Amino acid sequence: MFVDAIERVDAFTRPLHSIVRLHGHSEVVPGTATLFFVNQDGCAITCKHVAELIDQVDAIHQNYRNYQGARRDVLREKNANYLIAQLEAKFKISANTVVRVRNSFINCFDQFQKPQIDYHPTQDLALLRFEGYGRKLYRSHATFLGDSSLIKPGRSLCRLGYPFPEFTNYRYNPAIDDIEWTDTGRIYSPHYPTDGIVTRLLSDKNSITSIEMSTPGLRGQSGGPLFDTKGLIYGMQSATRHLHMGFDIEDREVLINGRRSRVSNYPFLNVGECVHVDVIKTFLREKGVKFYEG
Template identity: 30%
Template structure:
């Protein structure tokens, strides 16, 4: 059902590899997904993928403050004294180095907009060329989006992401064998619309989301939720766990354990909200036209 749709979506969907290094030297990496929207290199992804960068900025400010305090203490040390002033120790988990890898070497982002409340990020790729993408996405007409519609999502879960930090160049290197990352699609249906009661503080948007019968997986955040034509329906951002009300009892090591059972459902930013935000930021994108022919669509500028 989704074979042709996946072929289309894979052309404009890319992995985002996030790497960090902390004071104690620990290198960590994770993966998300982003959508290349147009030939200008604008991309769409989940806002929470920028959380580590925000922490990095905060940690670097703390490190600078600590270093300045320690330097002042050292300057006040009495010459010949047997003891030196106590110094403040850095938190070993403060981030000292951070990197985004946007699906290819030499690509960076500019003109970044992040709305963490809605969980959306827009950015423009610096170094992008239009020929890097064979086909750009078409967004589904929001008026045709109804519960019960067959949908699919994709991204890069279950990938063994590993990076190393090069002290000489002060940069991260993706280990051999990690790339290329395999896509992983999982299908389902549009179960419900989720409208949060409050409007977003920034932009005063109606916070509208699509709930799906299957969960989003780690590595699919920021990736497309699409219909059988490969048209963008929503963007994956979260997985909710709905209690089923079943409490079976299982035996483990001679003990009775009550197990609570849940239904895991995906949550994606609704296509209507995605399109509204892109229009407000004057980003061009393609939308389904009134005709059933896929070649006919409206370009919103």
């Protein structure tokens, strides 16, 4: 049903690869997110919570470097442990605090400067404006649904994103005590579509802001497009909501692998939440960004 639409949407949908290091660890934690381009002028949208991670990269790194420098200064003091604890509180460093993030925009441009970011004031939406780029590596651009009255419960739609970080081109470099990208390993992660039907339209202060889908959005699909069988964009994947179903089971005896066990279960229905197309178009108009409707 969505074969042709996925091919169309894939032309302007791109992954964001991230690697993260946590305080006290040398392991590299990979992650993915999604963005898609709305015109041929280097403008793309994604989720606010994704853009914040892009925006805070330098501040996170500088804060940790300042902490490391201050820590070295007190290591030889008699009360070093107390002073280090004070520094951790000052710089807000604790176990599992993110202390380093590196991002890679895959197949967007051959080169570019750090994007200018505009945040929507209330919704999980952000605009990325890339500057100083050379050759564009994305093809085509989004075409947004013109008549949002077509968005009704029961309509089948699809999402596209990059939920599974299968890239391996990274490492921890002990010589510099930092994480880094490498020229070896797997560079790409496959896109992954998920379909579902519209279940409800969600509102905030009497205006519709979100589309609820019968299936959950996957981690890494955040920022990816929601579209119909023609490839028209209806919204953007934002979050997954967990609805308590009320079919709770407590301390019930069941057979598991031929043995009697007592179990409890509290089921939730996981549904997707997508930023509504009208919210996206209004935001782009306010920012003076060209986009297309169909």
